[in-house]
Amino acid sequence: MKIQLQLEYVAFLILGIFAFSRTELSWWWFAGLFLAPDISMLGYVVNNKVGAFFYNLFHHLGLAIVIYVVGTALSLPYVQMIGAIIFSHSAFDRILGYGLKYPDSFQNTHLGKIGNDKK
Secondary structure, three states, X not given: OHHHHHHHHHHHHHHHHHHHHOOOOOHHXXXXXXXXXXXXXXXXXXXXXXXXXXHHHHOXXXXXHHHHHHHHHOOOHHHHHHHHHHHHHHHHHHHOOOOOEEOOEEEEEOOEEOOOOOO
C-alpha cells in the first residue's frame, strides 16, 4: 500500500509541475519557492498545536487546488503559481512520507510516524 500511495503522489507532483507550466512564469520561480511552504514549520516554535495548524494549512492539497483555480479564473499567474507550488511541494513531501500533522507531535502524521521513533 505504501508504494501505491507514493506512486499516486508522484502523479500529483507531475500534475503540479504541469499546472505550473501553464502559468508561463520562469522556472526559477518554481525552483526558488519549492520549499517555501515549509516556512509554516515556524509555528512549532509556539507549540505543537499551532505548528500542526500552520503546517497543515500550507500543505493542504485541496487549498492548493482552490488557490490555483482562483488564479486561473482571475487570470492571476502569480496566484496560480502559489497554488501549483503548494500542490507540488505537498505531493513531494508525501512521496517522502511526510503527511499532515496531528497536534500532539510533529512526528505523528496521517501517513504514520516519521523520524527515529517509528513504532
